[in-house]
Amino acid sequence: MAVQVIVMGAAGRMGSIIGKLVQEDKDMELVAAVEKEESLSNINLKPNLITSSLDKAASKYKEAVIIDFTYPEVTINNVQVALKYHNKMVIGTTGLNEEQMGFLEKSAAKIPILWAPNMSVGINVLFELMPKIVEMLGELYDVEISEIHHKFKKDAPSGTAVKLAEILARAKGFGKENLRYCRQGIIGERPKNEIGVQSLRGGDVVGDHTIYFFGPGERIEITHRAHSRETFAQGAVRAAKWINDKRPGKLYSMKDVLLA
Numbered sequence: 001m002a003v004q005v006i007v008m009g010a011a012g013r014m015g016s017i018i019g020k021l022v023q024e025d026k027d028m029e030l031v032a033a034v035e036k037e038e039s040l041s042n043i044n045l046k047p048n049l050i051t052s053s054l055d056k057a058a059s060k061y062k063e064a065v066i067i068d069f070t071y072p073e074v075t076i077n078n079v080q081v082a083l084k085y086h087n088k089m090v091i092g093t094t095g096l097n098e099e100q101m102g103f104l105e106k107s108a109a110k111i112p113i114l115w116a117p118n119m120s121v122g123i124n125v126l127f128e129l130m131p132k133i134v135e136m137l138g139e140l141y142d143v144e145i146s147e148i149h150h151k152f153k154k155d156a157p158s159g160t161a162v163k164l165a166e167i168l169a170r171a172k173g174f175g176k177e178n179l180r181y182c183r184q185g186i187i188g189e190r191p192k193n194e195i196g197v198q199s200l201r202g203g204d205v206v207g208d209h210t211i212y213f214f215g216p217g218e219r220i221e222i223t224h225r226a227h228s229r230e231t232f233a234q235g236a237v238r239a240a241k242w243i244n245d246k247r248p249g250k251l252y253s254m255k256d257v258l259l260a
Contacts, residue, residue: 019043021233075100094160108250127167143172147207148199162197209224
């Protein structure tokens, strides 16, 4: 049986690509496309249902996986609808605060939810490799992160950069208080137990992330560049297929998908 999918923000940059990939996949069915009322006419997809109401779509297609790349407040509302009808969810929304992430984790005990700040296969492989690199390089190497995104991105730093920073901090035995998201003025010598994260915005950059390891007499730079939003959309489609037969219990991640 084909995996049923409801796409949120179906007229947007990510939603339209996800919807297209779902429609092209013989193992999936785009049952509904959801968008704001004023943008419904901009949807270039042919699902069974086009609507501005997720409640309407979810109540009709209770077996469907909801794919959500929207905004934090919208996503939280969408999770509440999914809880009502017991839909499964794949979420790529970034900029969620601690309270909102806590809500996702609690909701994941009731319905299957996968959340990832970046669904590209490559970046998730980097998430797994970073602790090993930190372990091999030892304490002499300082770690910094830079990220570049298009001028329309609303949150900074990117969710991917935050995730990388948290992974690297844990690997070095640091806490969140050791992450520095901005430097300005007379800041003094760089503390040894610090990881800096810098954000650049401009043009139409899909997403660049670079991790720097500064050591004595050498520097290592590891860069991931997303050339197209399709790489994120492909990851979301893969995640939707994976979660379709999963049970609730924990907040799933792309690591679960890749190691399946």
